[in-house]
Amino acid sequence: MGTHDRSQPALHWLFGDQLGPHFLRPNSDIVMIESRGVFRRRRFHRAKAHLMLSAMRHRAAELGDRVRYVQADTYRDGLAQAVGDAKVTVHHPTSHAALGFVRGLRQVEVLPPRGFLVQPEAFSRWAESVRGGRLRMEDFYRRVRREHDLLMDGDRPAGGRWNMDAENREPPPKDAAALPVPPPYRPREDAIDEQVRADLDRWERSGDVAFVGRDGPRRFPAGRAEARRALRAFVTRRLPTFGRWEDAMLAGDWTMSHSMLSASLNLGLLDPAECVEAAEAAYRAGDAPLNSVEGYVRQVAGWREYMWNLYWYLGPGYRDSNALGHRAPVPGWFADLDADAVQARCLSTTLAQVRDRGWVHHIPRLMVLGNHALQRGWDPAAVTDWFHRCFVDAYDWVMLTNVIGMSQYADGGRVTTKPYASGGAYINTMSDLCGPCAYRPAERTGERACPYTAGYWEFVHRHRERLAHNHRTARAVKQLERLGDLDDVLRNARRRDPDAAP
Ligand SMILES: Cc1cc2nc3c(=O)[nH]c(=O)nc-3n(C[C@H](O)[C@H](O)[C@H](O)COP(=O)(O)OP(=O)(O)OC[C@H]3O[C@@H](n4cnc5c(N)ncnc54)[C@H](O)[C@@H]3O)c2cc1C
Numbered sequence: 001m002g003t004h005d006r007s008q009p010a011l012h013w014l015f016g017d018q019l020g021p022h023f024l025r026p027n028s029d030i031v032m033i034e035s036r037g038v039f040r041r042r043r044f045h046r047a048k049a050h051l052m053l054s055a056m057r058h059r060a061a062e063l064g065d066r067v068r069y070v071q072a073d074t075y076r077d078g079l080a081q082a083v084g085d086a087k088v089t090v091h092h093p094t095s096h097a098a099l100g101f102v103r104g105l106r107q108v109e110v111l112p113p114r115g116f117l118v119q120p121e122a123f124s125r126w127a128e129s130v131r132g133g134r135l136r137m138e139d140f141y142r143r144v145r146r147e148h149d150l151l152m153d154g155d156r157p158a159g160g161r162w163n164m165d166a167e168n169r170e171p172p173p174k175d176a177a178a179l180p181v182p183p184p185y186r187p188r189e190d191a192i193d194e195q196v197r198a199d200l201d202r203w204e205r206s207g208d209v210a211f212v213g214r215d216g217p218r219r220f221p222a223g224r225a226e227a228r229r230a231l232r233a234f235v236t237r238r239l240p241t242f243g244r245w246e247d248a249m250l251a252g253d254w255t256m257s258h259s260m261l262s263a264s265l266n267l268g269l270l271d272p273a274e275c276v277e278a279a280e281a282a283y284r285a286g287d288a289p290l291n292s293v294e295g296y297v298r299q300v301a302g303w304r305e306y307m308w309n310l311y312w313y314l315g316p317g318y319r320d321s322n323a324l325g326h327r328a329p330v331p332g333w334f335a336d337l338d339a340d341a342v343q344a345r346c347l348s349t350t351l352a353q354v355r356d357r358g359w360v361h362h363i364p365r366l367m368v369l370g371n372h373a374l375q376r377g378w379d380p381a382a383v384t385d386w387f388h389r390c391f392v393d394a395y396d397w398v399m400l401t402n403v404i405g406m407s408q409y410a411d412g413g414r415v416t417t418k419p420y421a422s423g424g425a426y427i428n429t430m431s432d433l434c435g436p437c438a439y440r441p442a443e444r445t446g447e448r449a450c451p452y453t454a455g456y457w458e459f460v461h462r463h464r465e466r467l468a469h470n471h472r473t474a475r476a477v478k479q480l481e482r483l484g485d486l487d488d489v490l491r492n493a494r495r496r497d498p499d500a501a502p
């Protein structure tokens with residue numbers, strides 16, 4: 001490549017999740033394509049569609065004359081409209097499908113990925129070197145810390161310990177409706193948002209596209225300046241308490257002390273390096289305790305990088321994993337985010353939060369939504385599609401390993417060593433959700449049996465042979481064998497579901 005006609009400006013294509021300065025190329029004109037087909041193919045959360053379009057249009061407005069912004073049905077049409085058959089460059093896109101597509105176009109030169117700390121080739125080299133092929137996030141994370149000199153004192157981890165997880169699992173404060181923490185940054189909508197809303201209304205009215213969920217006030221940054229403000233607000237006001245309540249839930253506090261920056265990172269508005277560096281600077285300045293800062297760095301430099309790289313390492317076939325043979329469809333009430341159809345307070349509260357904002361933090365994703373899907377044996381590909389459509393921060397690369405692997409154990413244990421199935425006791429310890437619930441977390445039979453507790457035992461029973469051979473779950477099978485009321489539990493396990501037969 002490198003043979004473009006000097007009389008023409010070089011052209012560089014930005015995908016809709018490549019919106020920060022680190023995706024630009026100096027001296028290139030920019031091409032952006034808004035594809036209506038993306039929204040026609042899938043029923044996305046409307047707040048997600050709003051955020052994606054708003055962010056792209058804000059970027060186009062910032063770039064001004066430098067950008068050729070095209071609205072088209074498909075990327076192929078859009079590219080033809082924007083540049084004809086001229087040569088363009090693009091940074092490595094974030095999905096197998098998009099990478100295959102750009103690689104298949106002769107006019108496109110694909111540049112290395114941006115927006116991550118670790119390149120897929122470096123990850124593959126590390127993964128191939130791991131003895132026995134047993135990859136562990138913890139080993140990868142320590143390597144990233146060393147290589148990027150993150151939170152290190154010389155060659156030792158700051159504070160002498162790599163992992164502060166034990167300090168980061170506090171239940172919420174007793175009798176508190178919300179954490180004593182300042183609220184997260186709130187963006188202000190502008191004329192671009194108004195136009196996006198008008199367009200989405202028009203598309204919906206014409207029957208061209210359909211959405212799920214509510215498009216309330218925009219909660220997440222749509223531009224670089226907003227994202228920088230959100231990062232600053234998190235680091236100065238909320239990072240100090242991030243660690244201790246990382247896993248806690250409160251019915252009346254949907255954000256807790258989380259950063260709310262995943263959507264900005266995944267749109268490319270923020271670079272992970274600036275996020276972890278800002279967190280480390282707060283620690284070095286004595287403004288945030290080590291458990292919070294290590295906890296945050298672990299999420300961004302550890303988990304996020306690990307998931308991104310596993311996506312490429314495990315390949316496109318990973319999407320079809322279904323080690324537990326789960327085939328049940330996702331029911332309509334769940335797909336429609338019909339929180340009112342559900343009695344279980346934890347599930348109803350979480351579904352309502354997803355319906356209203358397209359975001360909940362990692363524990364409701366894993367231990368309420370994912371846990372329920374796993375217990376009920378829903379098809380992992382359908383669950384993955386549901387998460388992808390309903391969450392503002394969801395993209396193919398972050399879905400597969402988080403949902404197929406971490407949440408549904410459909411890969412048989414490549415991402416996590418045991419299934420994240422648990423009964424109501426965990427939710428009861430880590431939240432205020434059970435108190436007013438119609439069910440009791442400790443009961444597995446009878447009128448007030450908790451659907452999570454009964455569902456847990458049904459799950460263990462269904463997969464007892466597999467679980468008995470895993471040293472992390474063998475005890476659960478032994479406990480199952482000692483249950484005197486197992487028949488009753490199995491008969492009643494699904495009685496509380498909205499679509500259960502009366
Ligand atoms: C079933 C399931 C689905 C998920 N789907 C998504 C998703 O669609 N998009 C997404 O970005 N994250 C996803 N996650 C990971 C995590 O739940 C979210 O990143 C987090 O809740 C986002 O909120 P936050 O920015 O306040 O995060 P914080 O709690 O403040 O964490 C800090 C940052 O760490 C990163 N991070 C932490 N864990 C992960 C992870 N497992 N994978 C990728 N990044 C991580 C995110 O960028 C996040 O902003 C999922 C987790 C589960 C269990």
Ligand code: SF4
Binds near residue numbers: 346
């Ligand atoms: S009792 Fe069971 S269903 Fe009710 S909130 Fe607690 S865990 Fe959820």
